[in-house]
Structures are given as structure tokens and as C-alpha cells.
Amino acid sequence: MGKTIVIEPVTRIEGHAKVTIQLDDAGNVSDTRVNVVELRGFEKFCIGRPVEELPRIVTSICGVCPWSHHLASAKACDAVFGVEIPPAAKKLRQLANSIAFTEEHILHFYFLAGADFIMGPDADYSVRNVIGIAGKVPEVAKTVIRCRHLGAKMLEILSGKSIHPVAAVPGGFSKVLTSEERDMMIPMAKEVLELAKFSIDFARKNIFPQYIDAIKTLGVIKTGFLGTVKKDDGTLDLYDGVLRMMQPDGSYEDFTYEQYTDYIGEHIEPWTYMKFPYMKKAGKLSMDLNNPVGVYRTNTLARINVCDKIRTPLAQKELEEFRSEFGRPVQLTLLYNWARLIELLYNAEYAIQLLEDPEITSKDIRIPVKPRAARGIGCIEAPRGTLIHDYETDENGIVTNVNLIVGTTHNNAPINMSVKKTATDLIKDGNYDQGILNKVEMAIRAYDPCLSCATHNLDGRIAVKLDIMDASGGIIQTLQN
Amino acid sequence: MTVKVAEEWLNICGGCEVTILDIGEPLLDLLSKLEFVHMPVLMDHKYFGQTGEKTELEIPEADVGIISGGIRNEKEKIVALEMRKKCKTLISLGSCACFGGIPALANQYSLEELYDKVYRQSKTTDSADTPSDDIPPLLDRIYALDEVIKVDVYIPGCPTTPEIVADALTSLLEGKPFTLPERSVCDDCPTKREKKAITSIKRPLESILPPGQKLEESRCFMELGYLCLGPVTKSGCGGSEKTPRCIKGVMPCRGCFGPIRAGANPMVEMMGALSSIGLDPRLIFDRPSTFQRYIGAHGRLRPLPKRP
Numbered sequence: 001m002g003k004t005i006v007i008e009p010v011t012r013i014e015g016h017a018k019v020t021i022q023l024d025d026a027g028n029v030s031d032t033r034v035n036v037v038e039l040r041g042f043e044k045f046c047i048g049r050p051v052e053e054l055p056r057i058v059t060s061i062c063g064v065c066p067w068s069h070h071l072a073s074a075k076a077c078d079a080v081f082g083v084e085i086p087p088a089a090k091k092l093r094q095l096a097n098s099i100a101f102t103e104e105h106i107l108h109f110y111f112l113a114g115a116d117f118i119m120g121p122d123a124d125y126s127v128r129n130v131i132g133i134a135g136k137v138p139e140v141a142k143t144v145i146r147c148r149h150l151g152a153k154m155l156e157i158l159s160g161k162s163i164h165p166v167a168a169v170p171g172g173f174s175k176v177l178t179s180e181e182r183d184m185m186i187p188m189a190k191e192v193l194e195l196a197k198f199s200i201d202f203a204r205k206n207i208f209p210q211y212i213d214a215i216k217t218l219g220v221i222k223t224g225f226l227g228t229v230k231k232d233d234g235t236l237d238l239y240d241g242v243l244r245m246m247q248p249d250g251s252y253e254d255f256t257y258e259q260y261t262d263y264i265g266e267h268i269e270p271w272t273y274m275k276f277p278y279m280k281k282a283g284k285l286s287m288d289l290n291n292p293v294g295v296y297r298t299n300t301l302a303r304i305n306v307c308d309k310i311r312t313p314l315a316q317k318e319l320e321e322f323r324s325e326f327g328r329p330v331q332l333t334l335l336y337n338w339a340r341l342i343e344l345l346y347n348a349e350y351a352i353q354l355l356e357d358p359e360i361t362s363k364d365i366r367i368p369v370k371p372r373a374a375r376g377i378g379c380i381e382a383p384r385g386t387l388i389h390d391y392e393t394d395e396n397g398i399v400t401n402v403n404l405i406v407g408t409t410h411n412n413a414p415i416n417m418s419v420k421k422t423a424t425d426l427i428k429d430g431n432y433d434q435g436i437l438n439k440v441e442m443a444i445r446a447y448d449p450c451l452s453c454a455t456h457n458l459d460g461r462i463a464v465k466l467d468i469m470d471a472s473g474g475i476i477q478t479l480q481n
Numbered sequence: 482m483t484v485k486v487a488e489e490w491l492n493i494c495g496g497c498e499v500t501i502l503d504i505g506e507p508l509l510d511l512l513s514k515l516e517f518v519h520m521p522v523l524m525d526h527k528y529f530g531q532t533g534e535k536t537e538l539e540i541p542e543a544d545v546g547i548i549s550g551g552i553r554n555e556k557e558k559i560v561a562l563e564m565r566k567k568c569k570t571l572i573s574l575g576s577c578a579c580f581g582g583i584p585a586l587a588n589q590y591s592l593e594e595l596y597d598k599v600y601r602q603s604k605t606t607d608s609a610d611t612p613s614d615d616i617p618p619l620l621d622r623i624y625a626l627d628e629v630i631k632v633d634v635y636i637p638g639c640p641t642t643p644e645i646v647a648d649a650l651t652s653l654l655e656g657k658p659f660t661l662p663e664r665s666v667c668d669d670c671p672t673k674r675e676k677k678a679i680t681s682i683k684r685p686l687e688s689i690l691p692p693g694q695k696l697e698e699s700r701c702f703m704e705l706g707y708l709c710l711g712p713v714t715k716s717g718c719g720g721s722e723k724t725p726r727c728i729k730g731v732m733p734c735r736g737c738f739g740p741i742r743a744g745a746n747p748m749v750e751m752m753g754a755l756s757s758i759g760l761d762p763r764l765i766f767d768r769p770s771t772f773q774r775y776i777g778a779h780g781r782l783r784p785l786p787k788r789p
Contacts, residue, residue, distance in 0.1 A: 041595040045586040060583035063496020125525035149505030160730025176693040268609035368687035
């Protein structure tokens with residue numbers, strides 16, 4: 001056995017992970033692993049709580065996408081209580097969801113992954129970050145910080161609290177949006193739309209052409225895809241709909257939330273706390289790069305692949321251009337970043353549509369609910385992929401069982417495969433440097449993994465640590481986040 | 482002169498880090514005075530050197546260290562100790578670091594119970610042994626930072642408020658101490674209190690106020706019968722606008738800023754607050770983990786005795 005390279009921690013992702021790369025005697029890659037090193041146990045400690053409290057507890061699974069957990073939980077509660085919420089409440093939840101998506105996609109593009117492209121993948125680590133970006137393009141940095149802040153402000157106006165929100169409740173929404181508040185929000189939302197338009201333009205002109213070779217090779221694997229679309233017409237829908245599982249050849253099946261246990265299984269490996277979801281109908285999971293079985297991906301590229309269309313005009317136009325250039329389904333991993341910008345545009349447009357809908361200021365936003373023994377499943381598209389909250393309660397509405405599958409967890413197998421592919425392609429004859437190791441991390445960053453979410457089970461970190469070992473298995477070098 | 486800052490996140494959700502970004506435009510002014518030397522969420526400084534060439538975990542020296550998250554595994558403990566060693570002033574950011582936070586609800590269960598649920602009793606999971614190869618073992622429970630290392634400045638909240646982070650950093654830049662005043666959420670709540678509940682205790686399963694009613698015209702949520710941890714919770718979440726965040730969302734407080742003063746006992750004090758307005762605390766489901774939802778470290782939440 002040759003050397004082992006350890007990258008620890010993987011940086012500019014949400015949470016903790018380490019990457020281990022095993023080299024053979026000739027210095028070529030024989031195996032890689034992305035070790036996720038924490039576990040938090042939400043599925044255990046949510047049991048015994050009154051179910052109406054869960055939308056305020058599960059938010060702490062993730063401070064980056066708290067709205068996703070909040071809304072999935074509120075939807076699961078609606079189902080447990082057996083109620084259909086008022087239309088205005090649904091619109092308020094969708095509005096919050098779209099604003100939260102814009103915030104997160106801006107965060108990922110400019111603060112996390114963007115530095116690899118704007119500063120360059122081989123740039124020194126001291127400038128390959130958002131502070132480096134602020135030095136290189138200060139006006140852009142200023143607009144980005146302002147627009148992210150506007151997103152937080154809008155969520156505060158809407159719900160009181162932007163991170164770990166409380167306003168989505170079983171039966172609807174707790175706070176009415178007044179017309180004065182709506183009027184304050186519209187110009188803010190329009191400013192965010194301008195940034196969204198700028199971002200995709202900027203990327204198309206200045207970033208993607210420069211990196212097209214990397215896009216065509218880095219971390220490319222062939223998998224299926226999972227996302228949510230509107231029932232019967234296939235429109236991209238981040239809040240509600242049916243789940244669509246697409247095969248690598250582009251054929252697909254749609255299924256309801258209640259059927260998720262028929263379509264998704266979870267496999268355990270001894271070297272990571274994070275589970276590996278797979279297509280249950282494939283019968284097993286294999287992460288063999290040459291012959292993968294049961295592997296599917298979620299998050300932006302998956303949604304852009306599975307949807308038939310997008311409901312807002314600018315994003316629909318972008319989708320058409322994207323498809324005419326790259327086809328459907330697209331397997332190129334770095335294009336997650338491009339798909340993310342299409343979704344940023346969609347959410348910025350959709351937030352304005354919802355704000356301009358007269359029903360958004362309705363006072364009919366909540367119906368009372370009564371405890372009962374029941375099971376309720378709430379799904380939503382979180383920025384990082386399909387999020388499933390499945391609750392069971394006793395007759396007093398006290399939680400007796402919880403099952404959670406979160407966006408990043410679906411991508412566990414694909415992330416491991418993309419890391420292996422990248423490391424195998426780039427590390428030859430024992431030669432590597434910090435730029436090459438950063439490219440291995442770029443394959444991870446494309447998925448915008450949130451390891452806090454993914455380790456909701458117990459502890460909240462995906463650590464990527466890269467160990468370089470010698471032939472006897474002794475660790476020579478360790479890189480980690 | 483710039484101040485060197487190191488930031489680490491331990492058993493976290495990332496919300497505290499997003500709160501730092503949510504300072505907004507004033508952040509750009511602050512950034513010009515700060516030099517980040519280590520911050521995994523935003524920069525690529527690695528523990529063992531940039532190509533993993535070192536054998537010891539190393540964080541650079543800094544004037545100010547910021548740590549979010551409680552301590553859950555062996556690795557986080559090592560990182561916390563290294564941060565303490567290298568940082569002159571250490572800030573505990575957020576309620577997980579200060580009191581254990583929501584993840585410390587897990588302190589009510591043994592590790593084996595957690596593992597069983599996650600790896601062997603999940604409806605979608607192919608049951609297997611608990612993973613243990615090449616990953617740091619978990620500690621027996623979640624620890625607040627000050628159970629392991631000395632903390633100089635506490636900034637509570639789940640998450641805290643961007644203004645508080647900005648104020649704290651500005652104070653430190655000017656060499657001044659930073660503390661939050663000992664006020665309760667009720668002190669900053671605009672609803673009207675008459676010191677008597679008008680009904681018995683209720684679960685929040687319907688609208689608390691008539692939709693659209695202004696808070697200033699409303700009665701205290703608890704006097705309307707809905708449990709609110711305002712009386713035993715430190716204020717500050719509303720920032721300069723004062724009105725507490727959850728109250729603004731027309732939802733009762735659940736105590737995310739933690740106790741009003743060191744040494745307080747919210748469990749006991751909350752029972753008193755309920756009784757004093759004529760509500761019966763015994764009618765509330767799940768009292769220990771509701772009254773102490775964010776403060777389960779420091780031995781406050783423990784495994785329940787096994788029922789015979």
C-alpha cells in the first residue's frame with residue numbers, strides 16, 4: 001500500500017469533513033473516502049416532544065437552510081393534524097422559501113465556491129476566499145453583502161426571525177403581512193433580482209468560458225437525479241409537488257411523498273457517520289466509478305435536470321439555453337454552480353410575483369388544529385436537495401417516531417464518487433500540490449454540501465480530511481478543514 | 482493596526498456564522514480592521530499545513546478567537562483547547578457554545594440509545610453496526626465551551642443578533658469589555674401585562690392573537706394561556722428595535738438567549754412565573770426539555786431514570 005493523503009478540514013463548505021486519498025505503490029490513487037465525523041441525534045431527541053414544537057426545534061439542524069427544515073416540519077405537522085392550510089398561508093411560506101433560496105445561493109456562489117473561479121483554483125489559500133474577492137472586485141462584494149442582508153431583512157419583516165424562524169405553524173402561518181410591510185419589501189426584492197441577473201451574466205461572460213475544460217472533466221460521474229416537480233405538469237416546484245426520480249438515461253418515474261420508503265433506501269458504511277441513500281428499486285448501492293448502481297443526485301443540477309419547465313420568464317429562458325448547450329440530463333458536476341444561478345434567478349423573480357399577488361396580505365392565514373394519533377410526511381426542496389420529514393404521533397400529539405432524510409445526505413455517494421474521480425484524474429505518480437488538493441475540494445463544493453444537515457442524526461459535521469499514507473498504511477500527511 | 486481573528490465551529494448548525502455575515506454593510510468597515518487567520522467556513526487554512534505535511538493540529542495565534550457550537554466529539558475538544566492556547570481573548574458565540582443549545586437535548590439519552598435509533602431503528606435504513614473507522618469518537622454528552630476551556634466573553638442566542646456581534650467586536654477593538662445587560666425578554670416585550678392569566682394553559686394550536694392585531698394592543702401571550710419563556714430569558718434578540726424576534730413573529734419565546742444572569746435556575750423560576758399569574762405548570766407537557774430547550778449542557782438535561 002502506498003501513501004495516504006488527508007485533507008482536513010474541507011473548507012468553504014457548511015460543516016465538517018475530511019478526505020482520505022489512498023495511493024498505491026506507484027503513487028496513483030487506489031481509493032478515496034469522504035469521512036463525515038459527526039452525528040447529532042435529532043431523530044432521537046425529537047421523540048417525546050409535542051409535535052407542534054418540532055418546527056421550532058428542527059431548524060437547528062441547519063443555520064444555513066433553517067427555512068427548509070422549518071417548512072418541511074410545518075408541512076409534516078399539517079399532515080399529522082390532517083389539515084389543508086389557507087392559500088395565503090401557503091403563499092407566505094413560498095415567499096419565505098424563495099427569499100431564503102436567494103440568500104443561500106448568493107452565499108454559496110460568492111462566499112464559498114466562487115473564490116475558486118474568481119481568484120482561480122490554484123491561487124494562494126490566503127486570498128482564495130471572499131476577502132480576496134472583496135479586494136479584487138470591491139463593488140461586486142459590496143452589492144453581494146448588501147443583497148444578502150436585504151434577504152435577511154425581508155425574512156425578518158415577514159416572520160420576525162430570519163435564522164431559526166418560528167412563523168410557519170401547523171395549520172398555516174403565524175404572522176399577517178401588512179400592506180405597508182409588503183410595500184417595503186418589493187423594492188428590496190427587486191434589488192435582489194438585479195443581483196441575480198448580474199450574477200448569471202457575469203458568470204456566463206467571465207467565469208464559465210474560462211473553466212470550460214475543467215467543467216467537462218472535474219468530478220464528472222454518471223448518476224440518476226431526484227427532485228420535486230408540480231404534479232401533472234412537471235414545472236420546477238421547490239415547495240410542493242411530486243418527487244421525480246430520473247435514471248441516468250433521462251427516463252423517470254414520479255411518486256408521492258408517502259411512497260418515499262418504496263423508492264429510497266439508506267446504506268451504512270463503517271467509515272462515516274453519514275448514511276448513503278440509494279434507489280431502492282436498484283436493489284443495492286455500488287459506488288464503482290465504472291459501473292455505479294442505485295446512485296442518484298439532488299440539489300440544483302438535479303432539479304434543473306428533472307423539471308420540464310420553470311414558471312418565471314427569465315429563468316425559463318436560462319433553462320432553455322442551458323439545455324440547448326448541455327442537453328438533459330446533464331452529468332457535468334461543476335455545472336451545479338451554473339444550475340444554482342438559474343435557481344437564484346427563478347427565486348428572485350418568484351418572490352416578486354408572490355409579493356405582487358394581492359392575496360399575500362390576506363388575514364386568513366391559519367386554521368386551528370387538534371392533536372390525534374397519525375403519521376405525517378412533509379417534503380420540500382431545500383437548496384441542497386429533497387428534504388423529507390416523517391413524523392408519527394400518539395393521540396395527544398406527542399411525537400413517537402421521526403425519520404429524516406436531508407438534501408446533502410442524498411449526495412453522499414455522488415460526492416464520494418466525484419472526489420474519487422477527481423483525485424484519480426489529477427494525482428499521478430505521487431505528484432500533488434495544494435492546487436490539486438483544492439480541486440478535489442472543488443468537486444465537493446459543487447454540491448454545496450451542508451454537513452450540519454447531513455449529520456442531523458447525531459452531531460453536525462462532515463469533516464473532509466485528506467490523509468496521505470505510506471505503503472505500510474502510516475499517515476504521512478493530513479489535510480483537513 | 483489590524484486585530485487578528487481566528488474562528489472555529491464545533492458542534493454547529495452554521496447559523497452563528499451566517500449571523501456574522503448578516504451584520505450587512507457595517508461588516509465591510511469592520512473587516513478592514515480585522516485580519517482573519519483561520520476560519521474554515523470562509524478560508525482554506527488547514528489544520529495540518531496546506532498539503533497536510535504537519536503531524537500536529539495547528540491554529541495560528543490570534544488576538545481574538547470566536548468559537549460557535551458545543552463540544553460533542555474528541556476532535557472538537559482538541560480544536561477548542563488549541564483555540565484557547567492560541568487566542569488572547571476568547572468569545573463563546575451562540576447558545577450552543579454558551580449552554581449546549583438545541584443539540585444538548587440529546588443529553589437526555591445515552592450514546593447507545595442515539596446510535597440504536599439512527600443506525601438500527603430507522604425505517605429507511607439498512608440496519609448496521611455504528612460507524613467507527615477513522616472517525617472521532619463522540620463524547621458521552623454535549624459540553625458547553627466553559628465546561629472544557631476558559632471563556633472570556635459570552636454572546637448567547639440561537640442565533641444571536643448581528644448587531645450584538647458587531648457591538649462586541651467593536652468593543653474588543655477599542656479595548657473595552659463587552660457584556661449584555663441583565664434584562665428579561667418581558668422587559669422589551671410590547672404586549673400588555675396585567676399579572677393575571679385570563680384562561681388556563683393552552684398549547685399553541687391556533688392563532689394566538691386575532692390575525693393582524695398590533696402587539697401594542699395585545700395582551701401578554703402567557704396571560705392569554707400560551708407558555709412563553711420571556712420571564713426567565715435574557716433580552717437582546719431584538720437588537721436596537723427592542724421587540725423580541727419571536728414575539729414579532731406572533732409566537733411565544735422559547736428561551737434561546739438563555740438565563741438572564743449566571744447562576745439562575747430557569748426551571749424553578751419558570752414554575753414560579755406561571756404560578757404567579759394563576760397558571761398550573763403541571764399541565765405543561767414535557768417541562769424539562771421545554772423550559773431548558775437551549776441550556777441542556779452543564780448537567781441540566783440528563784438521561785431519564787429507566788422506568789421499572
